[in-house]
Amino acid sequence: MKHLTQFILICIFFASSLGAQTTAEKRIDSLFSKYNSKTAGVAVGIVKDGVLIFKKGYGMANLEYDIPITSKTIFNVGSVSKQFTTFSLYLLEKQGKISLDDDVRKYIPELPIYGKTITIRHLCSHTSGLKDQWSLLTLAGWRMDDVITSEQVMKIICNQKELNFEPGSQFKYSNSGFTLLAEIVKRVSGKSFSAFAKENIFDPLGMENTLIYDDNEKIVKNRAYSYGNENGLNSKRNLNSSSPGPTNVYTTVEDLSKWTINFENPIVGNADFINRFNEQSLLDDGKPTILAVRDGETIYHAKGQFIRNYKGLTVYNHTGSDAGFKAYLGRFQDNKLSIILLSNDENFVAYKAGMDIAEFYLADQFKKREKVTEAEQKAEEKPKSTSDTNLKDFEGKFQNDDLSSLFNVKVINGKLTMTHNRLSDVVLTEVEKDKFSGVITFSAEVSFERNQKNQITALSITNFGATNVKFMKLK
Structure with missing residues (x-):
């Protein structure tokens, strides 16, 4: 009788485990149900207790x-x-x-x-x-x-x-x-x-x-x-x-x-x-x-x-x-x-x-996470492009010798634009004085530098992985 009871308990355990696994598999199927013979897709692997289940x-x-x-x-x-x-x-x-x-x-x-x-x-x-x-x-x-x-x-x-x-x-x-x-x-x-x-x-x-x-x-x-x-x-x-x-x-x-x-x-x-x-x-x-x-x-x-x-x-x-x-x-x-x-x-x-x-x-092992309330931050609005900004001031050719790269900055159809022989044109949006944003494959910030005579002498570019990469203005 004792052995019969143990056998029944083992069967119940495996049945419940199988049921849980089947439920998880069905939920995975549902998660990726949009993928079919007309789409790209995904391969899924789940490893539990050292076994690819x-x-x-x-x-x-x-x-x-x-x-x-x-x-x-x-x-x-x-x-x-x-x-x-x-x-x-x-x-x-x-x-x-x-x-x-x-x-x-x-x-x-x-x-x-x-x-x-x-x-x-x-x-x-x-x-x-x-x-x-x-x-x-x-x-x-x-x-x-x-x-x-x-x-x-x-x-x-x-x-x-x-x-x-x-x-x-x-x-x-x-x-x-x-x-x-x-x-x-x-x-x-x-x-x-x-x-x-x-x-x-x-x-x-x-x-x-x-x-x-x-x-x-x-x-x-x-x-x-x-x-x-x-x-x-x-x-x-x-x-x-x-x-x-x-x-x-x-x-x-x-x-x-x-x-x-x-x-x-x-x-x-x-x-x-x-x-x-x-x-x-x-x-x-x-x-x-x-x-x-x-x-x-x-x-x-x-x-x-x-x-x-x-x-x-x-x-x-x-x-x-x-x-x-x-x-x-x-x-x-x-x-x-x-x-x-x-x-x-x-x-x-x-x-x-x-x-x-x-x-x-x-799910049964995760703790409930308390809601994190972030204080509302009213960000100061940065100055937008103003009517007295003369975009022509920023025009010129800018070169970085270490990268063997040259950008030509000019006004095209009323917008400040960076051009490069191998890249799509980059339209710059003014963020604040002498600072612009644009997309050079990745989002980038472009800052212009001036000398004591208020003339543009260089620009520097910062993106997700490079800070202040300087391009000197060619004379």
Whole structure:
């Protein structure tokens, strides 16, 4: 009788578990119900207690050949790549080949001397002060769908004579640091970054369909292509970058599940290694690096991941975006739950979808969040363009030698406009005296400088990743 009772209890337990899982799966299906044979889509993987319990594709990997997305479809995961880059540096340190506190110039001597040393640790934690490579490339006239190689990116980084800030003093997201990290792996190991990661991470974990894409002409079987959709029409979002480090890990949800499981049951590294890797990054003064405060919760950085206490539970996560690819990898490590979302839909909001799915599995463990009421701030209205502003005063040619880039500023149809040989025209809107806003691929602030005679002598451009990039006016 005792054994019968135990058997019944076990059956009830598995039945309830199966029911809960089925409910979660149905909710995931509903979440992605808009994807079909006419759309791009998303691949989903859910890892629980070290097992990939759910894997499914929605929508199409290739709209030209009607190839559906599956759990084996390969996607570019964008900035989710960064945790593989930093992990590689931690492996090199474990092998005794580097110290995280080494001067970066020990390995990359062509990098300028900036006054204060930039260390490998600074690169890993977005505290180097280096101007972001994509920010710089766009100001140099590059399009994001150009062929972009590591050699070209290295040149533009090493040409910069100024930093955004003193190394170790601030946190500011910079892709440039991760290109340098990939280059350090190459120079220290004597192998390509791609080969090092394959030998030290991908192969030991059995990630057979994962690679670092460092050749834009390389053929990758089963990969998805990325798309945008405007007014109901699909269009390709071409990606020709072969510059790894900040991006360009190509993988599947099945392979990423093996990566997340390694954080719970390490094959590469050990428990102490993983714990150190998961620690918050710090500024030089010992304060933690902070991305933002949202919904009353602080988001910290840790080696290519962000950490936050989400409704009482700790989550390590990061999103990725490149061309039309979107990605989300979230690890509720204490709860042994990981959520993997890989998409080729430019409009996919990866982070929200990831947290929506977390609710499907962890709702009973989440704490209710108190409503955060932000004080109403009545921002002072900045002066708008005034009738006495003579836009002709700002006309001229402005050049930055470090970027080999020239903008021509002139009045076109009554509007101050910046033109560049390789970019679309940029219409500038006055924000305040001598300061304008516009879009140079990314939103930008353009400030003009005057001499003692009140003549315009230069302009400086600030965008998300580069501060005060100066262009001198040509005489």
